[in-house]
Amino acid sequence: MHLLLQKIHKKTFLSLAVILAVFTLCCTVSESNRATSEQESLDSKDNKQKLKIGVLPTQSHTEQQRMIKPLDEYLEKALGRQVSFQIAKDYKEVVDWLVEEKVDMAYVGAVSYFEALERGAEVEPLVAPIDKYTGRPWYRAAIIVNKNSPIKTLQDLKGKRVAFVSKSSTSGYLMPLAALTKQGIKPEYDFTQVIFPGTHAKTEAMLEDGLVDAVATNIPSYIKRQKIGKLAPANSRVIWESAPVPHSPMLVSKKLPPELIKELKRAFLNTPAGMEDIVGTQAAGYTLVVASDYAPIEQLRIQLNLNSQGAK
Known part of the structure; x- marks a missing residue:
């Protein structure tokens, strides 16, 4: 009887051990799968977000x-x-x-x-x-010259050095070009030099440094320049402003x-x-x-x- 009980206990222990091992393996696999799934979800979320x-x-x-x-x-x-x-x-x-x-x-x-x-x-x-x-989603393009410049009108720009921002700029090229064209002025023929610095800040800096006689920009950028102590009414002035231009869109x-x-x-x-x-x-x-x-x-x-x- 004692030997029989020992065999029963041994078999029971072995069965429990097997069950426990299988359960542990399943949990480990489940945890691993869940961790992988969660990581994939996080990665996907990061990419999506x-x-x-x-x-x-x-x-x-x-x-x-x-x-x-x-x-x-x-x-x-x-x-x-x-x-x-x-x-x-x-x-x-x-x-x-x-x-x-x-x-x-x-x-x-x-x-x-x-x-x-x-x-x-x-x-x-x-x-x-x-x-x-x-107070509206628009602004005005402008052409700026030095305060003491003899340039008073667009016609006075003939024979001068002028900086436009970029041929892809609305206020720094398109709008000023339209105004000049209307007066029969062709920058490539009528100006001694046409420069495209690439940004409004670089364009305005060229006037400050005396490298050009006039710059095409816009009123908001001109005002910002004044706020950082650069172009100001004391040393510069506007000779032309455009009609309202719709502001840059966020596409x-x-x-x-x-x-x-x-x-x-x-x-x-x-x-x-x-x-x-x-x-x-x-x-x-x-x-x-x-x-x-x-x-x-x-x-x-x-x-x-x-x-x-x-x-x-």
């Missing part, structure tokens, strides 16, 4: 990074996802990013918006900043989920008061914009033969 935003270069890289930081932090909190801002080296690069779908959104000028469309980018305007000084890919686009609209419309716009505008928040808001700019490009068809 990261929002890439391209930005047109308008100021020095350091200054623009400073301006971007508050909006970056705000958007990450408002959207609950990672946001990555990328400052383009020039106007063309930010358009390239949109066309090649390397960014989900981009802050560009109106001209760059149409250049992107012509190259096949599937984008649409989302919002634009409200100018602090006009969004049409391929983004509709719900995310709605979240983005809500986030921009509720930006904290006093937040500086990321391209230099003294902004008073953002407002929704649509493609038709920029139709006048495209019509002007066609009139000046600057669209892709006219350029061929």
Whole structure:
């Protein structure tokens, strides 16, 4: 009887040991699978959440990074996802990013918006900043000269050195060119030198350094320059201002989920008061914009033969 009980206990112990081993193995596999699944989920979430935003270069890289930081932090909190801002080296690069779908959104000028469309980018305007000084989502292009310059009118620019921002700049080229053309002035023939520094800040600096006689820029950028102790009414003046120009749009890919686009609209419309716009505008928040808001700019490009068809 004693031997029988020992055999029974031994078999029971062996059975329990086997059951325990199988249970432990199952738990280990389950935990491993769950950990893998959770990691894959986190990786997928990170990839899905990261929002890439391209930005047109308008100021020095350091200054623009400073301006971007508050909006970056705000958007990450408002959207609950990672946001990555990328400052383009020039106007063309930010358009390239949109066309090649390397960014989900981009802050560009109106001209760059149409250049992107012509190259096949599937984008649409989302919002634009409200100018602090006009109270509207528009601003004015301008041509600035030194305070003591003999230049009084656009005609006086003939034979002078003039700096435009870029051929892709709305206020730094398109609008001034339209005004000059209307007066029969052709920069390539009538100016002794035409320069394209690439950003508003670099363009304005050329006037400060005496390298040119006049610069094409815009009023918001001119005001910003004054705030950092550079161009000021004491040493510079405006000889020409344009009609209202629709502000630079924040473009969004049409391929983004509709719900995310709605979240983005809500986030921009509720930006904290006093937040500086990321391209230099003294902004008073953002407002929704649509493609038709920029139709006048495209019509002007066609009139000046600057669209892709006219350029061929």
